[in-house]
Amino acid sequence: MPELPEVETVRRGLLSLIGKEILAVELNRTNLRFPFPEDMDSITGRKILSIDRRAKYLLIRLENDLTLLSHLGMTGRFGYELEGKHDHVIIDFVDGSRLVYTDPRRFGLMDLIRGSDDHKLLNHLGPEPLDSEWSGAQLYESLRGRNVSIKSALLDQKIVVGIGNIYACEILFRAGVSPKRLAKNVSKKKAEEIYNQTQTVLLTAIEAGGSTLRDGQFKQIDGNLGYFPHEFAAYDREGEKCVSVECANTIKRVVQSGRSTFFCNHCQR
Numbered sequence: 377m378p379e380l381p382e383v384e385t386v387r388r389g390l391l392s393l394i395g396k397e398i399l400a401v402e403l404n405r406t407n408l409r410f411p412f413p414e415d416m417d418s419i420t421g422r423k424i425l426s427i428d429r430r431a432k433y434l435l436i437r438l439e440n441d442l443t444l445l446s447h448l449g450m451t452g453r454f455g456y457e458l459e460g461k462h463d464h465v466i467i468d469f470v471d472g473s474r475l476v477y478t479d480p481r482r483f484g485l486m487d488l489i490r491g492s493d494d495h496k497l498l499n500h501l502g503p504e505p506l507d508s509e510w511s512g513a514q515l516y517e518s519l520r521g522r523n524v525s526i527k528s529a530l531l532d533q534k535i536v537v538g539i540g541n542i543y544a545c546e547i548l549f550r551a552g553v554s555p556k557r558l559a560k561n562v563s564k565k566k567a568e569e570i571y572n573q574t575q576t577v578l579l580t581a582i583e584a585g586g587s588t589l590r591d592g593q594f595k596q597i598d599g600n601l602g603y604f605p606h607e608f609a610a611y612d613r614e615g616e617k618c619v620s621v622e623c624a625n626t627i628k629r630v631v632q633s634g635r636s637t638f639f640c641n642h643c644q645r
């Protein structure tokens with residue numbers, strides 16, 4: 377499932393659309409995860425003003441205070457050319473170019489927002505990890521008293537948004553914190569370290585164009601892969617030697633809340 381670096385990579389890939397006027401929108405079915413808005417046609421005749429991201433949502437800003445909200449779900453992606461039978465939304469622009477939304481498993485979504493970002497999917501989201509207003513101190517405060525694992529806490533979109541299974545594993549490995557440690561038992565110093573590693577991991581992953589896993593589902597808009605898996609230290613490395621030079625252990629896998637967690641039980645405490 378795309379996480380913050382993948383969605384940010386897509387956002388950056390879409391920036392070339394700014395200034396283009398929408399000529400027509402074609403829906404090849406009635407729904408994705410939810411039905412398309414009935415007034416989807418109201419995007420036509422409007423120019424794209426900017427493209428923002430909130431958590432794992434893309435916000436395509438159009439003229440006259442209309443925003444096209446999109447989430448990629450598990451397998452959604454945008455491209456500039458038709459791909460085949462899973463092309464569900466085709467947006468044609470006045471200049472002859474087009475934007476195609478393809479989603480084999482259809483867990484993605486699209487909706488329209490009028491005016492400010494008052495939407496049920498956005499209203500309860502926590503802080504953005506790369507926002508200058510978020511800090512290690514704030515993370516520490518959100519972890520206090522929480523009787524859940526630090527791994528679950530990092531996946532909780534009310535504590536911090538955009539981090540999923542891959543990046544939670546990588547962040548905790550680099551911070552030297554066991555994914556099984558209870559959130560309430562993470563020291564202030566370790567919370568700072570988790571915060572710092574969150575910045576490093578997410579920014580490095582965005583630079584790499586996100587992560588294309590072995591399933592090949594995620595791709596950049598131009599069709600390129602996301603190269604961050606070359607830098608995985610823990611994720612998907614079960615049984616491989618720990619990358620820490622002083623450590624002779626191998627990476628272990630456990631299942632937490634139905635998701636695989638990869639970690640080194642020597643380096644992460």
Ligand SMILES: [Zn+2]
Binds near residue numbers: 641643644
């Ligand atoms: Zn190790």
